[in-house]
Amino acid sequence: MRKPLAAALLALVIAGAGAAPAVAETRSATGADTVASASGTTTVQAVDFAGTVSLSNCSGSVVRFPRSADGDPALVLTNGHCLETGFPEPGEVVVGQASSRSFGLLDSAGTRVATLRASKVAYSTMTDTDVTIYQLTRTYAQIRSSYGINALTLADTHPVAGTAVKVVSGYWKRIYSCAVDGFVYRLKEGDWTWKDSVRYTSACNTIGGTSGSPVIDNATGKVVAVNNTGNEDGGTCTVNNPCEVDANGKVTVRQGINYAEQTYLSPACFGTGNQLDLSASGCTLPKP
Numbered sequence: 135m136r137k138p139l140a141a142a143l144l145a146l147v148i149a150g151a152g153a154a155p156a157v158a159e160t161r162s163a164t165g166a167d168t169v170a171s172a173s174g175t176t177t178v179q180a181v182d183f184a185g186t187v188s189l190s191n192c193s194g195s196v197v198r199f200p201r202s203a204d205g206d207p208a209l210v211l212t213n214g215h216c217l218e219t220g221f222p223e224p225g226e227v228v229v230g231q232a233s234s235r236s237f238g239l240l241d242s243a244g245t246r247v248a249t250l251r252a253s254k255v256a257y258s259t260m261t262d263t264d265v266t267i268y269q270l271t272r273t274y275a276q277i278r279s280s281y282g283i284n285a286l287t288l289a290d291t292h293p294v295a296g297t298a299v300k301v302v303s304g305y306w307k308r309i310y311s312c313a314v315d316g317f318v319y320r321l322k323e324g325d326w327t328w329k330d331s332v333r334y335t336s337a338c339n340t341i342g343g344t345s346g347s348p349v350i351d352n353a354t355g356k357v358v359a360v361n362n363t364g365n366e367d368g369g370t371c372t373v374n375n376p377c378e379v380d381a382n383g384k385v386t387v388r389q390g391i392n393y394a395e396q397t398y399l400s401p402a403c404f405g406t407g408n409q410l411d412l413s414a415s416g417c418t419l420p421k422p
Contacts, residue, residue, distance in 0.1 A: 135215045135264075135323065135363050135374065136192075136345035136392075179355030183244040185286045186304035186348065187237035192216035193305040193347040194237060196250070196270075196277065197357060198285040199401040199408070204275040206408040208285060210237055210252070210268040211397070212346030213362050214260035221260060224325050227422040228258040229410065233268060239281065244307035247281050256410050257403070261420045262329045263395045264362040266346075269408065286348055289356040290401040293332065298352040301334075301361050301394070305343040312338035314358075321393055323363055323376035332359045332394040333378075340364060340392045349394045357397055364392030 187194045187210055194212035215221050218235050222228055233252040241247045251271050258266040274285050293299075293314055301310040312335045321331040332349065334340075340347070340361055349359035368389035369375030376393065378386040403417035404410055412421045 135213070136340055136342050136361065179352060181300045181302065181309065181350050181352065181355065182242040183240040183302060183304065183307065183309075184242040184283050186240050186302050187250065188240065188246070188304040188307075189216060189235070189237060189346065190218075191343075192345040193303040193343065193361070195302070195304070195348040195357065196239065196274075196283070196285040197267075197288050197348070198274060199288055199404055200290055201401070202274065202285075202404075202408055204278075205273050207253070208250070208270040208272055208274050208277055209256065209408055210250070210270060211288070211348065211357070211360055212266050212268075213360060213395075214258050214264045214266050215362070216346045217255065217258050217266050222258055223260075224327070225261055225420075226259065227261065227420050228255055228266075229412075229422055231255040231258070235268065237268075237270075238304070239277070239283065240304050240307070241281070241283060244304075247283070248277075250277070256408075257419070259420050260326045262327070263399070263419070264326070264328055265360060265395060265397070265400070267400065286350070287356050288397050288401055289351065289354065289358050290398050292398055293351065293358040293396065297358070299334075299338075299358065300350050300352060301338050301340060301344065301347050302350060303340070303344040303347045303361075305347075306341070308344075310338040310340060310344075312336070315391075318378045318393065319381050320379040321363075321376050322371045322379055324371075324373040328362075328395055330396055332396060333388075334392050334394070336391065338392055339390070359394035359396050361392070361394045365389050
């Protein structure tokens, strides 16, 4: 699980300012990116730090659902294992827990422009997925009016293998570029098991502190997953060394490969006013 560690600090010093991108990028005058690949040139959405946040121990982002209204209380997405009260136990779901946690809001250049504060933990779990969603004390409209920053939108459809993505870390102010390599039937790490996890191609060599970073589809600009872990040492199914388990129980270890948890299931579980409704039609997130 990608929390900041001394090893992560050392890795950052060794790696320098950024990782090698999966593709070559140039910024156009319109704000879109032109991506050169073997199949030609494609114009995609510009991805920067606007709307991402830094936590005390992780990364995150201000997010909205397709049906969210500007007057709704804003939400912050990060990992379940980034919860300030500690890792949720296997099978545990945290709902409506009081919180006054603070988040550093970043602009497009990665400059901290404000401190946002939580009113509660709307939802958190490390069962089947690895997600925490905080409700903030301010609305989307208030944040945009004060700082000119819009929330990122969560996609409500399953991502596709081969999709070009960026992992945007507010903690490190660093963007990783790669693609969705595929999906993992079960990803096991220590006592926790996650379903249908996203596996990156090797260019997204994320480090400690990138936990909770939004994974953004280059073409749509929408969040399709939340970054959460990687196999550091080649260990099998241990903490910081997750393993892949297929439907037949076969275990595969991919040292140096990193993963994210899909987020498309969340929109169905939040209704009017961004209020959690785990009984809503189509909501399949784990329940308390």
